Amino acid sequence: MVVLGLDPGLERMGYGVVRREGSRLTAVEYGVVTTPRVETPARLCLLYDRLTEIVGRLQPGAAATERLFFAKNQTTVMDVAKALGVAQLVVAQAGLSCREFSPPEVKLAVVGNGAADKRQVQFMVQRLLGLAEPPRPDDAADALAVAIALALRPPV
Template identity: 50%
Template sequence: MGTVIGVDPGTALLGYGVIEDCEPPRPLAYGVVATQPDRPMAERLLQLYRELDQLFQRYCPAAVAIEQLFFARNVTTALAVGQARGVVLLVSAQRGIPVVEYKPAEVKHAVAGYGRATKAQMQEMVRLLLDLPVVPQPDDAADALAVALCHLQMSRFERRLEERGGGGLR
């Protein structure tokens, strides 16, 4: 498969995690793109675009994994996250990189083995699965790594199904 980039979209902080598909999975980079809240939204989105494009150029991912948007209460936050997601989708499409979306419960189940795992449980599992000395910080980076790990797990499972003639999941 190559490399996968997981993204935790946001306009203030956009988390990313780059993982090489090997056994065990190897983290290549993780962190956040931080924008200034006092800047106009158009400038913030342009910054996200430019920094993501550089990241994608550097690591040439085979896929981009992102969590499906789900906000029950805060419409303003949902709109901002939706705008950041749009930037991720645009950069991916321009580079011909497939984007795969996962539900939060799918990410939790794939990484922690339990669809209702807590944030702390998820962060510790990311640390363990990637053999990191400490939990990745900030939380947005850990969340992005979790989505990338989820994609690796799901991709491996789908490949095994296809090898056995059972077709894929998606």
């Protein structure tokens, strides 16, 4: 089973693709889709194209994203929500289910503790995937954590 995890953002969207074979997890690919500082609709276009390419090439069987919460900066959250909408669109167009996990759900699945700190999560992501180094940058590590949470959950 191959799954896609996404850490939504308009300027930077982390993605991580994880394969599960029995209890063994491996990272297929991870990284960050970045968009230049142009108008939001043009950024959404770039995001759509890149995510469509990634989904088409790596052929995950399911996807999940981090659930958004409202923060202090309303403009930023609105932009992230638009980017999340485009990500969910791409996933649905590929015929995949797309779950949303809250940050505590991701932490619980990866570390066994819903209140774990970022460093613990990154440590366990590296360990569970058998990576030689902690995954970088943070957006990609967060996306891999989401993918692991999805891979380890029973199917819906």
